[in-house]
Amino acid sequence: MSTYRELLSQVKDEIDEVDAVHARELIETGDPLILDVREQDEWDEGHIPGAVHIPRGNLESRIESAAADRAHSIVVYCAAGNRSAFAAKTLEELGYEDVVSLAGGFTDWKRNGFPLELATGLDAPKRARYSRHLLIPEVGEQGQLKLLDSKVLLIGAGGLGSPASLYLAAAGVGRIGIVDADVVDESNLQRQIVHSTERLGEAKVDSARQTIEALNPDVQVVAYKERLTSENVERILADDWDVIVDGADNFPTRYLINDASVWHGIPVVHGSIYRFEGQVTVFRPRAVARDGAFQDARALRARPSELTARPADGDGYGGEPGPCYRCLFPAPPPPELAPSCAEGGVLGVLPGIIGSLQANEALKLALDIGEPLVGRLLLFDALAAEFNEVAIRRDPDCPVCGEHPTITDYIDYVEFCAGTRELA
Amino acid sequence: MTVVRIPPTLREQVGGERQVEAEGETVRDLLHDLMSRFPALRPQLVENDDLAPFVNVYVEGEDVRTREGLDTELHEDSTVILLPAMAGGSV
Numbered sequence: 001m002s003t004y005r006e007l008l009s010q011v012k013d014e015i016d017e018v019d020a021v022h023a024r025e026l027i028e029t030g031d032p033l034i035l036d037v038r039e040q041d042e043w044d045e046g047h048i049p050g051a052v053h054i055p056r057g058n059l060e061s062r063i064e065s066a067a068a069d070r071a072h073s074i075v076v077y078c079a080a081g082n083r084s085a086f087a088a089k090t091l092e093e094l095g096y097e098d099v100v101s102l103a104g105g106f107t108d109w110k111r112n113g114f115p116l117e118l119a120t121g122l123d124a125p126k127r128a129r130y131s132r133h134l135l136i137p138e139v140g141e142q143g144q145l146k147l148l149d150s151k152v153l154l155i156g157a158g159g160l161g162s163p164a165s166l167y168l169a170a171a172g173v174g175r176i177g178i179v180d181a182d183v184v185d186e187s188n189l190q191r192q193i194v195h196s197t198e199r200l201g202e203a204k205v206d207s208a209r210q211t212i213e214a215l216n217p218d219v220q221v222v223a224y225k226e227r228l229t230s231e232n233v234e235r236i237l238a239d240d241w242d243v244i245v246d247g248a249d250n251f252p253t254r255y256l257i258n259d260a261s262v263w264h265g266i267p268v269v270h271g272s273i274y275r276f277e278g279q280v281t282v283f284r285p286r287a288v289a290r291d292g293a294f295q296d297a298r299a300l301r302a303r304p305s306e307l308t309a310r311p312a313d314g315d316g317y318g319g320e321p322g323p324c325y326r327c328l329f330p331a332p333p334p335p336e337l338a339p340s341c342a343e344g345g346v347l348g349v350l351p352g353i354i355g356s357l358q359a360n361e362a363l364k365l366a367l368d369i370g371e372p373l374v375g376r377l378l379l380f381d382a383l384a385a386e387f388n389e390v391a392i393r394r395d396p397d398c399p400v401c402g403e404h405p406t407i408t409d410y411i412d413y414v415e416f417c418a419g420t421r422e423l424a
Numbered sequence: 425m426t427v428v429r430i431p432p433t434l435r436e437q438v439g440g441e442r443q444v445e446a447e448g449e450t451v452r453d454l455l456h457d458l459m460s461r462f463p464a465l466r467p468q469l470v471e472n473d474d475l476a477p478f479v480n481v482y483v484e485g486e487d488v489r490t491r492e493g494l495d496t497e498l499h500e501d502s503t504v505i506l507l508p509a510m511a512g513g514s515v
Contacts, residue, residue, distance in 0.1 A: 251511045272510045275432045279510060329509040333468075333478035377507075383442075390482045390505060393490045 008082055015088040017103040020112045023075050026100070032073040033066060037087045038106070040127075042079060048109060049117040053141075056083050059090055065137045070095045077102035077109070121145060126218070130172055138369045144172060148218060150366040153177040153241040153266075155228060155257055157204040159351030160247030160271045160358060162194035167359035168245075169212040169219045173366065176212065176219055179236060180204045181227040191348040228253050230410035233260045243365045244268045245358050247351075251332035252413040258283065258325035259410060262401045263290045267372075269361045270325065271354045273346050276382040278354035281328075281392065282361050282373040285401040286321035290408055322374035327395035327402075332413055350382050426454060426498050429505040437464035446504075451481055452494035454504065468508060479508040 002010070018026065026032055027050075034051040036043055043053045054062045056078070067074060074096055078084040081103045088101040102109065110116065122130070122141055126148075133139040133147075152173050154161045157180040168176055182204050184195045192204075199207040205223035212221050224236055228248070237260055244261055246268050248254050254270075261268045265287030271280045357378070364370045379388040399407040425445040430438050438444055439462075446461075448454030459466045469479055474494070481488045482505040488496040498504070 249511060251509065254511055274510050277432045328480065330477040332511075333476070333509055379505075388485075388505070390480075390485045390507070391487065391490075393487065395489075 008085065011089045012085050015085055015092065016100045017081070017085070018075070018100045019103055020108045020114060023077070023100070023102045023109070024112075024114055026073070026075055030073060032075045032098075035063075035066070035074055035076040035087070036078075036106075037076060037083055038078050042106075046106075046110075046116045046118050048077065048106070049115050051077075051117075056087050059087055060094065063091065063094065063096075067096070071097055073098035073100075075100055075102060078105050080105040080107055126172075129216075129218075133171070139367060143367050143369070146368075147172045147363070147366055148174045150243070151175040151177070151239075151241050152243045152245060152362050152366065153179070153236070153239075154245045154247060155179050155253060156247035156249060157192075157194060157208040158182070158188065158247060158249060159191045159273060159346065160355040161208070161245070162192045163352045163355035164245050164247060164271075164359045164362070165194055165208055165212060166215065167356060168362060169216045171359075171363055172216065172218055173363075174218065174220060175222060177222040177224065177236070177239060177241060178205050178208055179224040179226065179228050180208075181225060191346065191351050193352070228256055230256060230412050233257075233410065237264050237266070241266055243362045245362050246270045247355065247358070254325060255332060255413060256410060259400050259407060262288050262324050267365055268325070269358045269365070269373075271358045273350050273354050275345055276347050276350065278350055278380045278382075279377055280354055280357045280361065280373060280380075281377045282322070282365070283324045284322045284365075284372065284374050285324040285327070285394065285398075288401055288405060320374075321394065321401075323392045323394040324398060324401045326400045326407075327398045328377070328392050330395075330399060335414075347382055350380075353380060353382070426500070426502050426504055428454070428458060429503065431506055431508060431510070433508055433510055434465065434468055434506060437468065438462045448498060450492075450494065450498060451483065451488050451496045451504070454498060455481075455494070469506070479506065481506055 027034060034048050036047050036051045036053045037056040037059060039055055047053065052066045054066060074091060076084045076087050076091065076099060081101060084101040084105060088099045091099045122144060127134065130144045133144050134141055150173050152168055154165055154176060157165065157178050161178065165176060165178065184199045184202055184204055184207050186200060188195060189197060194211045195204065195207045203225050205225050209221040209223055212219055222239065226232055233256055244257060244266055246254060246257050248257065257268060261283065262285055267282060267284040269282050271278065361373055364372055375392055377390050377392050396403050399405060425447055427443050428446050429443050430441060435441065446454050446458045448457050455469060459469065470476055475481060483496055483498065483502055
């Protein structure tokens, strides 16, 4: 039987302690995991920059996800150096070989005037709402803040836009723009789950806005009750979007989105569906100015928040430029060859699958994590329950994103059922 | 014989089949065989004796335009996918 004092003193004899000056040297000269084991409210009031927060009560269960490598050095701290002493002991029992506890804790760190990072801003309700994101190391609090600060433009609030908008809204994408000129009609409800029977006759953008705001009040919906055209595309894109989710139902809009996104340096998550089959890909070509001069996509889009918040290991906007839609299909098919409208149709769940895959890609782009579907066209066959993938390459002769662009202004194709013809 | 995957938008032209077999040592021969049996496919696949700009042909998951084009060689067990542009999203 021992008292707290005796136990603490015994533990402190068994672990290594450093003072604030030495801890700062370790942090500046090496790459230790800085581990804060205090409670949430203490963390919120300020912590050591770059620290990972795992309250001591969760230490054993969550340390693996922060440091799987037992040889990785760890500087652990709390407020005054006592809880961190017990944490260091636990870490050693778990096999971590190089653990030091900050004697004097965060109090001593502050007293030395060393750098602090203040709470980043997720309040308690947001922490509860996004708790399943916060538990994923690749998202976490920084990632969630990024999502809340991100802006995704959806073209179409229909079959693909429905699941995409719902999942992006639920995930906490801060601003969602929706471009759609249609009203909700009965034939939509077999698959367009963002709408409902009681909204029949309402504008789709208004209907979608109501559903999204009911789902997540953190999301700001920007509704564009209009059809995307060469007349309005510049105005809509001027609202500073990070990602475009293309769920358009016609070729003129798809080519318009492509050309605009190349000139604005905005990645497009492309999805299309027909009967039982769907396709998804991400077009993230290099950005080209409209006069044909190349621009670096990152420079074109750089904002201070992105430059500081981008994790070093992400692919994100710094990845190799991929193909654009015109690299895949330089021009739309002539109207007489496109399947007639009456032959169309789609299994109701198919846009649910494809639109959800688009949301997945959009979230990855916004978070700058994982491998986006750049240069890969994913094909899904619902009847066979089969995924296939084909490679799409950047075309150096592409009329829009190639070396010598020949298309430098918007083209209005005339829609003819599912087919198109260039306006004379 | 090579298996050719027919996309949903072109199934009408081949009697509703999801895939058909065709013969040819190159993509050109294979398309020739295909189009002679299913003439309705011709305008969907070729324009001015070349592949139409609104369709892609994949062999082993690679666009033939990035390989030898219509001269891309095929093998017994090659998988060929025809892929025309598809616009549907919300209609």
